[in-house]
Amino acid sequence: MHLAETLIALGGAFLAAGLAARLGRRVGLPTIPLFMLAGLLLGPNTPGLALVEDPTEFALLSSLGLILLLFYLGLEFHLDDLIGGGRKLLAAGGIYLLINVGLGLGFGFALGWGSREAFVLAGVIGISSSAIVTKVLVETGRLGRPESKLVLGIVVVEDVFLALYLALLQPVLSDASGFGEAAQKFGIAFGFLVVLTAIARWGAGLVGRLVETRDDELLIVTFVGLAVLSAGVAEKLGVSDAIGAFMIGLILGSGKAGVRIQKLVHPLRDAFAALFFFTFGLTIDPGDILGVWIPITLAVLVTVFGNLLAGTLSSRIYGFGPQRASFVSLTVLARGEFALILASMAAVAGLDPRITAFVAGYVLILAILGPLAASRSDEFAVLVEKGFGRWLPERPELMTDMPGNDDGEGVDRGSPVKAETSS
Template sequence: MHLAETLMALGGAFLAAGLAARLGRRVGLPTIPLFMLAGLLLGPNTPGLALVEDPTEFALLSSLGLILLLFYLGLEFHLDDLIGGGRKLLAAGGLYLFINVGLGLGFGFLLGWGSREAFVLAGVIGISSSAIVTKVLVETGRLGRPESKLILGIIVVEDVFLALYLALLQPVLSDASGFAEAAQKFGIAFGFLVVLTAIARWGAGLVGRLVETRDDELLIVTFVGLAVLSAGVAEKLGVSDAIGAFMIGLILGSGKAGVRIQKLVHPLRDAFAALFFFTFGLTIDPGDVMSVWLPITLAVLVTVVGNLTAGTLSSRIYGFGPEKASFVSLTVLARGEFALILASMAAVAGLDPRISAFVAGYVLILAILGPLAVSRAELFAVGLEKVFGRFLPERPELTGNEDGDAPPAEKKGQNQAFEGISTKS
């Protein structure tokens, strides 16, 4: 493709993604599935105008979107959040992951697509979308309530699991021959993770002073360079570039410049992440998605059941009744960016091509179904009370005040457990 054609295609991609998202917001839909849909409609696998005939031409820019997305997730996560949440948070988040990731792994093996594919599907089905979850909390006006802090706590635990999961998944995707090679590759990934975690815990201040500058332009150039360089070093070591981007975000987010970096990277993240989702949509063949409609349908049902179960049991740890348990369960139902990241990694690793089609259809459905279901949480609460009534408090739920906070009697037992959990923007 010539330069003029490349620029036209790239501009058209950004414009199409933006217009699709604007239309979707008018009906209350999240942006991620709409970016994918725009790529699908303007890709080579559907009739009509094709902006890009070969999606690999966007591979580098799409990778930059992935790096900035993971970098931002790292910025959002703070080690103090996990420590401040206490045992209740670890129990609730761990229970949520155990149920959903376990169901995803079992579902993956039952599909019979392969062992490596099953481990990928465990993450796809088990981990929710931070972007969509945060968006739902903001739009429902419940960000300051106790149940929302539990939701954010689950996201924090998922972030920790994400880093460990990617480290474990790397030798699986590389198809290591034998236990020794797999252990070596996992050791490298885990060691890399431990070193960067130690820097984030004890050396973030030093790194922060090295990058700190009053000039926003220089700060942007510096942190983008660090994010891309860290991703490249991780890839060179045989570790996922996603780990490198996530961990350097964790390190910079723990320093004094973390808040400024988070604000400055936000528009970059949005622009290039949109291109990442759009490019993923370019690779989707509707015929391939329809060929796996049954696994997609079953996976959606498994996810709904798993989320309602895990959300209810996690809510019980905090003494929440059916209404709050329903809100918790449905808010974390949506799947999005991490599922697409895993699908891209699976494609690069040469795994079963059906995974990309499966993830595309699965994410499209849940990214739309999740926010819509939250608006009907009270209806699900009735069902939860019938099914899980024995596990939930019998007392009537208290309602929050006009400011979105729980009443004093309810807040008293919650503030200590959630102290330290920061809201994500």
């Protein structure tokens, strides 16, 4: 596109996403699926006005939205939270992954599309969307509650698993010539994660002093540069760019400038996140989805069951009752950016073309269903208690709000272990 056309399309995308979200909020709908539906309706795959003919025109700006969302998540979740949670947090995240990835793998083999396809579908069905989960926590105003610490912990464990999963999956799907080359690619990705984790644990103070400045303008330029650079290096080394952004957020969030960075990144995060979800909507072709509607429907049912089961068992570890267990289960229900990453890997590797359409329909449904269900999680608590109540405490805790607003400011930054006894 020429510059004028690009600017018109970009401005129209922001405006359409904003108007759709404003209309939806009047009837209580979350913004995420509305951004996506705006992209679907104004994309090249539906009748009427096509604001953007080629979704790849927005690929870079869309990636920036994902980077800023995961960067923000890193700022919110301190490494001390993961360490402080210890075995409980690892157990909760492990249970979630074991149940959902296991169900996804079984579902993939049951479809009969192929062994490599089954391993892709295991990740698609088993791993939730960090971007959508982060946005849901912000929009529901529950980012400071104890159960949200568990949600963030599950997401972090998922992200660590995903980094390892992608590192292992890429040699399988790519042209890695043997075990040695595959092991080398995995080792590089794993080493990158270890280095950033070590910096977050022991070098965050030094990085914070290097970034710290009284000038907000210079601080914004610096942290955006670090987030994008880390994402690019991660992608180059075979790790998801989202993981790189998350890790640099984790490092900066532990420094003195962490609170200021959170406030400064909010408008950037919200604007480019809207474009990320809008761009995803542009890529959806409703016609292709209709051809695989039966597998999509079955996968959604499998995912809902797996999430309710995993969320309940994870909540039991923390002594949460039905209401908090319901919120944990439904908040991590949405699937999104990581499923799209896996779908694109499958397409490049020449796997069954039905995977792309399947992932598009599956993600769209859960991206709409997840935020809607999470915003009404208290209403689903009765179902959780009836179906899985025998695994929850006999005398569940009271639901009490903790200090903080919908952007997470002023929230309790204690570890998940401390948070579980705060109610």
